[in-house]
Amino acid sequence: MAETKSLVTENVWRVLRRFTAARIGLGRAGISLPTQELLKFQLAHAQARDAVYFPLDVQRLVGVLRESPAALPGNSPLLLKSQAENRLTYLQRPDLGRALAQESVQHLASYQAPGQEAPVVAIVIVDGLSSTAIQNNAEPMVTRLLQDLEGESETWRLAPLTIVEQGRVAIGDEIGSCLGASLVIVLIGERPGLSSPDSLGIYLTWGPERGLSDARRNCISNVRPDGLSFEQASQRLLYLMRESRRLGISGVSLKDRTDEVVIETTANNKNFLTG
Amino acid sequence: MAKRYTYTLGASTWQFRGLADLLAKATPARSGDRLAGVIAESAEERVVAQMRLAELPLTEFLSEALIPYEQDEVTRLILDTHDKDAFAAISHLTVGDFRNWLLSDHATPESLERLRNGLTPEMVAAVSKLMRNQDLILVAKKCQVTTAFRNTIGLPGHLSTRLQPNHPTDDVSGIAASILDGLLYGNGDAVIGINPATDNVSQTIKLLSLLDDVIQKYDIPTQSCVLTHVTNTLEAIDQGAPVDLVFQSIGGTEATNSSFGFNLATLAEVRDAALSLKRGTVGNNVMYFETGQGSSLSANAHHGIDQQTCEARAYAVARRFDPLLVNTVVGFIGPEYLFDGKEIIRAGLEDHFCGKLLGLPMGCDVCYTNHAEADQNDMDNLLTLLGVAGCTFIMGIPGSDDIMLNYQTTSFHDALYARRVLDLKPAPEFEDWLVRMQIFENGGRYTPSRLLPDRFKAPLKALKRDVGDG
Numbered sequence: 001m002a003e004t005k006s007l008v009t010e011n012v013w014r015v016l017r018r019f020t021a022a023r024i025g026l027g028r029a030g031i032s033l034p035t036q037e038l039l040k041f042q043l044a045h046a047q048a049r050d051a052v053y054f055p056l057d058v059q060r061l062v063g064v065l066r067e068s069p070a071a072l073p074g075n076s077p078l079l080l081k082s083q084a085e086n087r088l089t090y091l092q093r094p095d096l097g098r099a100l101a102q103e104s105v106q107h108l109a110s111y112q113a114p115g116q117e118a119p120v121v122a123i124v125i126v127d128g129l130s131s132t133a134i135q136n137n138a139e140p141m142v143t144r145l146l147q148d149l150e151g152e153s154e155t156w157r158l159a160p161l162t163i164v165e166q167g168r169v170a171i172g173d174e175i176g177s178c179l180g181a182s183l184v185i186v187l188i189g190e191r192p193g194l195s196s197p198d199s200l201g202i203y204l205t206w207g208p209e210r211g212l213s214d215a216r217r218n219c220i221s222n223v224r225p226d227g228l229s230f231e232q233a234s235q236r237l238l239y240l241m242r243e244s245r246r247l248g249i250s251g252v253s254l255k256d257r258t259d260e261v262v263i264e265t266t267a268n269n270k271n272f273l274t275g
Numbered sequence: 276m277a278k279r280y281t282y283t284l285g286a287s288t289w290q291f292r293g294l295a296d297l298l299a300k301a302t303p304a305r306s307g308d309r310l311a312g313v314i315a316e317s318a319e320e321r322v323v324a325q326m327r328l329a330e331l332p333l334t335e336f337l338s339e340a341l342i343p344y345e346q347d348e349v350t351r352l353i354l355d356t357h358d359k360d361a362f363a364a365i366s367h368l369t370v371g372d373f374r375n376w377l378l379s380d381h382a383t384p385e386s387l388e389r390l391r392n393g394l395t396p397e398m399v400a401a402v403s404k405l406m407r408n409q410d411l412i413l414v415a416k417k418c419q420v421t422t423a424f425r426n427t428i429g430l431p432g433h434l435s436t437r438l439q440p441n442h443p444t445d446d447v448s449g450i451a452a453s454i455l456d457g458l459l460y461g462n463g464d465a466v467i468g469i470n471p472a473t474d475n476v477s478q479t480i481k482l483l484s485l486l487d488d489v490i491q492k493y494d495i496p497t498q499s500c501v502l503t504h505v506t507n508t509l510e511a512i513d514q515g516a517p518v519d520l521v522f523q524s525i526g527g528t529e530a531t532n533s534s535f536g537f538n539l540a541t542l543a544e545v546r547d548a549a550l551s552l553k554r555g556t557v558g559n560n561v562m563y564f565e566t567g568q569g570s571s572l573s574a575n576a577h578h579g580i581d582q583q584t585c586e587a588r589a590y591a592v593a594r595r596f597d598p599l600l601v602n603t604v605v606g607f608i609g610p611e612y613l614f615d616g617k618e619i620i621r622a623g624l625e626d627h628f629c630g631k632l633l634g635l636p637m638g639c640d641v642c643y644t645n646h647a648e649a650d651q652n653d654m655d656n657l658l659t660l661l662g663v664a665g666c667t668f669i670m671g672i673p674g675s676d677d678i679m680l681n682y683q684t685t686s687f688h689d690a691l692y693a694r695r696v697l698d699l700k701p702a703p704e705f706e707d708w709l710v711r712m713q714i715f716e717n718g719g720r721y722t723p724s725r726l727l728p729d730r731f732k733a734p735l736k737a738l739k740r741d742v743g744d745g
Contacts, residue, residue, distance in 0.1 A: 012727050012735070013455055013459065013731075015735075016452035016456070019448040019452045020448075020450075022452070022453045022456075023686075024452055024453055025456060026673070026674050026688070028723070031688065031722060032692060033674075041674060042651075045683075052646045091611065092306045092309065092310065092610060092614060191609075191645065191681060193682075194676045222443075271447045271448045272738045273455060273488075275492075
């Protein structure tokens with residue numbers, strides 16, 4: 001055992017991992033990556049790849065959403081598709097992922113809202129680049145948000161929930177516009193990182209319509225159990241929703257001031273290297 | 276009205292709508308050109324376009340601007356700074372002849388250096404479209420570009436690394452941990468460069484001070500950079516921050532650069548400000564630029580020009596400001612621009628070739644995202660090919676995993692691999708430091724010391740005491 005162990009030179013500074021999730025102090029076999037570390041990397045990459053390529057199991061997601069402790073708007077989510085017919089097309093043609101398929105446009109047009117008044121908010125769930133993010137995190141995020149909305153003093157009339165396959169962020173604007181909502185909230189699977197295959201992104205647009213640029217949207221990123229928690233994400237989102245509704249804007253002109261920290265210019269850079 | 280180009284092959288005559296169309300159709304296939312709708316419609320059309328391009332006199336690029344002179348300051352820069360005397364050596368050649376010339380023994384490191392200012396990005400992009408990967412490697416290897424700040428970058432037989440200690444919340448201890456890891460694996464001679472998670476002036480100053488403290492305390496012959504917008508760096512300089520290198524992402528059209536929030540005058544102003552600090556010890560190259568195929572299309576600022584030609588035009592912008600380092604971040608942009616390992620590898624070799632031929636200290640972020648059809652093996656291939664081609668520098672990051680930008684690039688280990696298989700040394704001043712600090716126990720074999728070097732024992736010991744586990 002001792003003999004095989006000596007094949008790998010370990011790094012005593014691996015203890016510094018308490019400061020960072022970066023892959024430091026990996027040690028080396030010769031000058032190369034030791035087998036154990038190589039395999040850990042390969043596993044992380046495999047999980048990220050699977051998150052991109054595994055199709056969203058829409059029926060399972062609908063089932064989970066139906067069991068949500070929060071009251072879902074509408075009876076059952078409306079199921080929609082983008083113009084990207086498959087994953088390969090989706091990855092190479094972001095323009096197609098931003099546009100609703102013709103059948104989905106008709107599906108939305110034929111939907112009859114139960115009430116007379118137009119909804120304020122439409123919540124749109126989009127697979128994006130990580131089905132894992134949506135499969136694992138969409139329901140708890142939606143539930144949290146709906147419960148928090150119930151506690152608001154203002155009324156947030158909700159459009160029915162929609163779920164989109166092969167979609168990009170901007171497809172939410174077309175959906176929000178079809179549903180006549182003032183505000184659209186998109187929950188989308190983010191480009192998976194090696195250590196975060198399940199990261200959910202949340203985008204908000206006031207006055208959604210086709211063709212708006214990114215500058216018109218606000219974003220909350222890295223929502224997942226090991227990142228920004230559902231509770232924190234919901235609080236930040238509620239802040240943006242209230243402000244967006246009050247001011248009638250979204251995007252670069254709407255600032256998220258929930259976590260504004262003042263960084264002193266003469267900041268303390270004390271760290272173990274400079275003492 | 277753009278000049279039309281035709282080519283007759285057997286019974287059929289092929290038409291190309293203008294020089295931009297001819298260049299785009301002649302480009303090896305890639306997803307970004309397909310997305311832009313400028314790609315050849317068949318494999319045959321692509322080769323016919325290459326045949327037509329091969330017959331084109333190089334002088335054509337001086338009379339046919341891809342974006343009109345009046346509309347684009349990058350076009351004006353290219354044409355106004357073109358050196359006709361330097362061009363004279365090849366002015367009689369066609370694009371096809373130029374490929375032959377570059378591969379011939381007429382093209383030596385000396386003659387290529389004399390030629391640089393006579394070449395436009397379009398000439399270089401055009402000839403690259405006729406070249407195979409081995410041609411791109413062979414010619415790039417003949418180009419020698421040396422720059423300097425606190426060390427000397429780009430000497431033949433050398434490969435430098437940017438130590439990239441990114442952290443998702445810019446935590447100073449987290450950043451310091453990655454810096455130490457990199458230094459102990461012999462990385463960081465090109466630059467220690469952080470992409471800040473929070474991108475504003477006060478954060479920039481904080482991180483610059485951190486890097487300056489480390490470089491000074493350990494007397495490291497290298498330079499620092501915080502990769503923030505030029506206007507932030509300018510403000511940091513005004514506030515007295517220790518700025519070594521000025522960073523900016525640049526593109527090959529005025530509209531791309533406008534979308535990035537700067538123009539050529541901005542770059543000139545901030546470069547002057549950085550030069551006024553006189554922080555370089557062995558040289559005065561103070562700029563660090565990043566580029567990448569697809570940025571103009573992504574900004575909807577490509578004017579119907581293929582992404583590789585747009586990229587080469589960005590090098591005219593870089594060349595104007597005598598950079599220490601230029602980095603093509605080749606696989607970062609995603610599969611809608613470069614779909615798979617094959618396209619990423621080809622683009623990396625093209626960018627390195629074009630940059631070097633134009634006289635730039637060309638490095639490459641050998642990288643991919645998780646939604647691209649690429650993996651570590653593709654990166655090993657590109658790293659090895661670029662090492663053979665004489666690439667100036669690559670990135671170095673712990674275990675290939677950038678936990679802030681969420682993509683994979685070359686690791687500290689990868690750099691040691693390239694050194695060992697290709698016998699590539701770090702910058703000489705930095706290599707001396709590595710040996711002096713006992714970081715490398717065998718400089719010739721690029722082997723890190725088995726034991727922790729003395730100089731780093733104290734900080735780690737102090738740390739153990741602090742947390743009570745020592």
